[in-house]
Amino acid sequence: MLIKHLTKPQTLEYTVNVMAYELGAIARGVVYADAQPEAAKAHLAEARLGLVDLLTMCRLLAEQMGLDYETLVTDGEERFIERMKEVEQWKAKS
Secondary structure (H helix, E strand, O other): OOHHHOOOOOOHHHHHHHHHHHHHHHHHHHHHHHHOHHHHHHHHHHHHHHHHHHHHHHHHHHHHOOOOHHHHHHHHHHHHHHHHHHHHHHHHHO
16 A cells, blocks of 8 residues: 555645646656657656656555555556447447
8 A cells, every 4th residue: 555655644636736747747758759859768768757656646546535446447448448449430430
């Protein structure tokens, strides 16, 4: 559990704010990697760290909300697969 490692209680709002910050780090790394191909490796390494931190914050948020993280991951993967099937069906009709 990550909650036990917090030095002080953290609100859901604070956790979500940190998640938004980390998403920005990912976006920045990806955009800069595209804009500066000569430094892409370094920018993607920064994006990777943002992703690591974002995933950790997702796990923390799940704990704060009393949800099982592994179940959320499984449910999310199933929803993604279903959406991709719907997109393929939509494309087939177009």
